[in-house]
Amino acid sequence: MELSGSEIIIQFLKDEGVEHLFGYPGGAVLHIYDALHNQKDVQHILVRHEQGATHAADGYARATGKPGVCLVTSGPGATNAVTGIATAYMDSIPLVVITGQVPSHAIGSDAFQEVDAVGITRACVKHNFLVKDLNKLAETLKKAFYVATSGRPGPVVVDIPKDITAPHIKIPYVYPKTVEMRSYNPNVKGHPRQMKRAVDLLLSAKRPMIYSGGGVIMSEASNELRKFVRKLGYPITQTLMGLGAFPGTDPQFIGMLGMHGTYESNMAMHDCDVLIAIGARFDDRITGVTSTFCPYAQVIHIDIDPASISKTINADIPIVGDVKDVLTAMNKLLDKPELPIDKPALEAWWNKIKSWQGQKSYEYETKSGLIQPQAAVEELYKVTGGDAFITSDVGQHQMFAAQFYPFDEPRRWINSGGLGTMGFGLPAAMGVKLAFPDKDVACVTGEGSIQMCIQELSTCLQYNTPVKIINLNNRYLGMVRQWQEFFYEKRYSHVYMDSLPDFVKLAEAYGHIGIRVDDPKDLHDAMKEAFALKDKTVFLDIITDQEANVYPMISSGKAHNEMDISPLQQKIQADMKARGETV
Amino acid sequence: MRHIISLLVENESGALSRISGLFSARGYNIESLTVATTEDVTLSRMTIVTAGSDRVIEQINKQLNKLVDVVKLQDFTEGNFIEREMMFVKVKAQGEGQRSEIKRLSDIFRARIIDVTDTTFCIELTGSGDKLDAYINSLHETSVIEVVRSGSMGILRGEKALTL
Ligand SMILES: Cc1ncc(C[n+]2csc(CCOP(=O)(O)OP(=O)(O)O)c2C)c(N)n1
Numbered sequence: 194m195e196l197s198g199s200e201i202i203i204q205f206l207k208d209e210g211v212e213h214l215f216g217y218p219g220g221a222v223l224h225i226y227d228a229l230h231n232q233k234d235v236q237h238i239l240v241r242h243e244q245g246a247t248h249a250a251d252g253y254a255r256a257t258g259k260p261g262v263c264l265v266t267s268g269p270g271a272t273n274a275v276t277g278i279a280t281a282y283m284d285s286i287p288l289v290v291i292t293g294q295v296p297s298h299a300i301g302s303d304a305f306q307e308v309d310a311v312g313i314t315r316a317c318v319k320h321n322f323l324v325k326d327l328n329k330l331a332e333t334l335k336k337a338f339y340v341a342t343s344g345r346p347g348p349v350v351v352d353i354p355k356d357i358t359a360p361h362i363k364i365p366y367v368y369p370k371t372v373e374m375r376s377y378n379p380n381v382k383g384h385p386r387q388m389k390r391a392v393d394l395l396l397s398a399k400r401p402m403i404y405s406g407g408g409v410i411m412s413e414a415s416n417e418l419r420k421f422v423r424k425l426g427y428p429i430t431q432t433l434m435g436l437g438a439f440p441g442t443d444p445q446f447i448g449m450l451g452m453h454g455t456y457e458s459n460m461a462m463h464d465c466d467v468l469i470a471i472g473a474r475f476d477d478r479i480t481g482v483t484s485t486f487c488p489y490a491q492v493i494h495i496d497i498d499p500a501s502i503s504k505t506i507n508a509d510i511p512i513v514g515d516v517k518d519v520l521t522a523m524n525k526l527l528d529k530p531e532l533p534i535d536k537p538a539l540e541a542w543w544n545k546i547k548s549w550q551g552q553k554s555y556e557y558e559t560k561s562g563l564i565q566p567q568a569a570v571e572e573l574y575k576v577t578g579g580d581a582f583i584t585s586d587v588g589q590h591q592m593f594a595a596q597f598y599p600f601d602e603p604r605r606w607i608n609s610g611g612l613g614t615m616g617f618g619l620p621a622a623m624g625v626k627l628a629f630p631d632k633d634v635a636c637v638t639g640e641g642s643i644q645m646c647i648q649e650l651s652t653c654l655q656y657n658t659p660v661k662i663i664n665l666n667n668r669y670l671g672m673v674r675q676w677q678e679f680f681y682e683k684r685y686s687h688v689y690m691d692s693l694p695d696f697v698k699l700a701e702a703y704g705h706i707g708i709r710v711d712d713p714k715d716l717h718d719a720m721k722e723a724f725a726l727k728d729k730t731v732f733l734d735i736i737t738d739q740e741a742n743v744y745p746m747i748s749s750g751k752a753h754n755e756m757d758i759s760p761l762q763q764k765i766q767a768d769m770k771a772r773g774e775t776v
Numbered sequence: 777m778r779h780i781i782s783l784l785v786e787n788e789s790g791a792l793s794r795i796s797g798l799f800s801a802r803g804y805n806i807e808s809l810t811v812a813t814t815e816d817v818t819l820s821r822m823t824i825v826t827a828g829s830d831r832v833i834e835q836i837n838k839q840l841n842k843l844v845d846v847v848k849l850q851d852f853t854e855g856n857f858i859e860r861e862m863m864f865v866k867v868k869a870q871g872e873g874q875r876s877e878i879k880r881l882s883d884i885f886r887a888r889i890i891d892v893t894d895t896t897f898c899i900e901l902t903g904s905g906d907k908l909d910a911y912i913n914s915l916h917e918t919s920v921i922e923v924v925r926s927g928s929m930g931i932l933r934g935e936k937a938l939t940l
C-alpha cells in the first residue's frame with residue numbers, strides 16, 4: 194500500500210484501534226485533516242480549545258484504560274495543549290499527542306506558528322519525538338503508543354513537520370505490529386525473595402495498614418487488590434487517585450488518606466507498625482511533612498517505577514514490578530487455609546480504628562435554608578445509585594466529591610490529582626461519555642473551575658455527549674478562600690467571584706438545559722430531573738453555603754495525628770473526653 | 777559525595793537536552809558532563825560528575841535510567857575505575873627565567889607544551905581533576921591567560937566494560 198504521510202497517520206490510527214481523535218485544525222496539520230475527511234474509522238471530535246482536547250483524551254484514557262489521542266496544530270495549538278499534557282503526565286495517563294510543525298526546512302527560522310514543541314513539552318512528557326523522515330513515521334507512531342501505554346504510562350508527543358505529511362509524496366506502508374527499543378524495557382517482575390519478605394513482615398504486623406494508589410487502577414489490579422486485602426483482613430486506605438480500586442463501601446476501607454482524608458485513615462497511618470504502599474507514590478499531599486510520617490512503621494513499597502521507591506519515604510522492602518503481577522504472586526503466597534496473623538492484636542487495632550471512625554470526621558453541620566455542598570454530592574450518589582462516572586475539577590468541590598461519593602469500581606473517579614488542573618472536569622466528562630454513552634457521567638465542579646473550559650459545552654452539543662454538570666456554586670474560589678480563612682486571618686484576597694454569568698442562561702445559550710437550585714428542599718427533585726433527561730446535557734447550578742469548609746485538614750508542617758477537625762468533630766471529641774474515653 | 781556516572785545514550789538530537797534538563801528541573805548538581813559519539817555511531821557515551829547525598833544520588837541514577845534515550849548506565853563510584861580529564865592552559869612565558877620555570881613544572885606534571893610564541897606557551901595536561909588543579913595552583917596566578925578543561929571521562933578497570 195502506497196500512502197502519503199497524512200494517510201499513514203490515519204491508517205496507523207485505524208490499525209492501532211484508535212476510535213476517537215480529539216483535535217483542532219490549523220495550517221501545519223491541514224494535510225492530515227484532509228486525510229481525515231471522508232473516512233469513518235477514526236471519529237474526530239472538534240473541541241473548542243486544545244486544552245479541552247487533551248483533557249477529553251485524558252478522561253477517555255482514565256475511563257477506558259486505552260490511550261487517549263489528540264491532534265493539534267503547531268505554535269498556539271501545541272502550547273494550548275501543554276496544560277493537558279502536564280496534567281496527564283503528573284497522573285501517569287497514557288496519551289499520544291500529535292502536534293503539527295512547520296515544514297522541516299523552516300524549523301529554526303521563527304516561521305509563522307513555529308514553537309519548539311519538543312523542547313516546550315520535554316519536561317512534562319514521558320517521551321517525545323520529532324519526525325524527520327517520512328520513512329520513520331509509522332515506526333515512530335508505534336513507538337509513541339508503546340511508550341505511552343507500557344511501564345508507568347504517560348503522555349507522548351509526536352511533532353510532525355508539514356512536509357512529512359505532504360499528499361503527493363507516497364511511500365509503502367505496513368502497520369508495524371510491534372516495535373523494539375533497546376533503551377526502553379518497561380517490563381519488570383517483582384523479585385521473589387522481596388515478595389516473600391514482604392509477606393512475612395505483613396503477617397508479623399500488629400497494626401498493619403494497606404495504602405493503595407492510582408497504580409492499582411493503571412495496572413488493572415483491582416481484583417488482585419480485593420483478594421489481597423480480604424485475605425488479610427487488614428484496614429485499607431486509598432489515595433485520591435486510587436479511589437474505587439477497592440470498593441468505597443466495603444467496611445475494610447477506612448476512607449481516603451492525606452490532606453483531606455478521614456480522621457481514622459490518617460490516625461491509623463500515624464500509628465501503624467507495618468505499611469504496605471501499593472502503586473502509590475508518597476506524594477506530599479499524602480505524607481505531609483516526611484519527618485513525622487508513619488513514625489512507627491516498617492514500609493513495603495510496590496511500584497513499577499523504581500524512581501518512585503525511596504524518593505520521599507524510605508522503603509524497607511522495595512518491590513519493583515507491575516502491581517498486578519506482584520499482587521498475584523503475593524496472593525499465591527497467602528493462599529493458605531490459616532495464616533499466622535496475630536489475631537488479638539489485629540482485633541485491638543480494628544477496635545481503635547472503629548473508635549476513631551466513631552468521631553465522624555466527615556460529618557457536616559446543616560444550616561437552615563442553605564444547601565451544603567456535601568449534601569449535594571450525597572444526593573448525586575443517591576440519584577445515580579453510586580454507579581456513575583464522576584469527573585471533577587479542582588477545589589473544595591473536588592474534595593467533597595472524593596469524600597462523599599464512595600466508588601465501588603475503578604476508573605469511575607476521574608480527577609486531576611497531581612497537577613490539580615482547574616478546567617479538567619468538563620472536557621474529561623465529555624471524553625468519558627464518548628467511551629461510555631450508556632452510562633451516567635457527571636462533572637462535579639465549581640463556578641471558578643467550570644469557567645476555565647466552559648467552551649466545551651459547545652462540543653458537548655455537536656457530538657451529543659449528554660453529561661451532567663453539578664456546579665457547586667459558592668461564589669468563591671472556595672479552596673483558596675478556605676486557606677485564607679485558616680492561615681491568613683480571613684483576608685479574602687481576590688477569591689470572590691463577582692459578576693458571575695447566569696449559568697442557566699449560559700447553558701441554554703449553548704443549547705443545553707440549565708437548572709438552578711438554592712433551596713435544600715428542591716435539591717433531590719432537581720438532581721432527579723437532571724438525570725432523567727437522559728439525552729440532554731444538563732447544567733445544574735447549585736447555590737451552596739459559601740462558608741463550607743473541607744474537613745479534616747492536615748495543614749502544612751503538621752503530622753497525620755495533628756489534623757484540623759471540623760467544629761462538629763470537636764464537639765464529639767469533647768463529649769468523648771467528658772466520658773473518660775481516649776480520642 | 778562526589779559521583780561519576782557513565783552512560784550510553786541513543787545518539788539522538790534531543791538526548792543531551794533531556795539529560796541536562798533533568799538535572800536542572802530536579803535541582804541536581806552537575807559538576808561536569810562530557811559527551812561524544814562512540815565507535816557505534818548510533819550511540820553516545822556520556823560521563824557525568826555530580827554530587828549529593830546518598831538519597832539524591834540514588835534518585836539521579838534512577839531518573840537517568842528512566843529516560844527513554846538512556847540505553848545503559850553505571851555509577852562508577854563504588855567500583856574500580858579510571859578517571860581522567862584533559863586541560864589546555866595558555867600562560868604568559870616571557871624571559872628565560874619564566875620560560876624555564878614553566879618547562880620544569882610541566883615536566884614534573886608530565887604536561888606537554890603544544891604551542892609556543894615569543895610571549896606565551898600553550899600546555900596540554902591530562903590527569904585526575906586534582907592533578908589539574910595542582911598544576912594550575914603551581915603556576916603564578918598572573919601568568920595564566922586561559923584555561924580550558926574537558927570535564928572528566930571514566931572507564932572501568934579490568935575486563936568489565938560498559939557496553940551493549
Ligand atoms: C489552573 C489553575 N489555577 C489556579 C489553581 C489554584 N486553585 C486551586 S482550587 C482553586 C479554587 C477553585 O474554585 P472553584 O472552582 O469555584 O471551586 P471551590 O473550591 O469553590 O469548590 C484555585 C484557584 C488551580 N488549581 N488551577
Ligand SMILES: [Mg+2]
Nearest residue numbers: 639640669671
Ligand atoms: Mg467556588
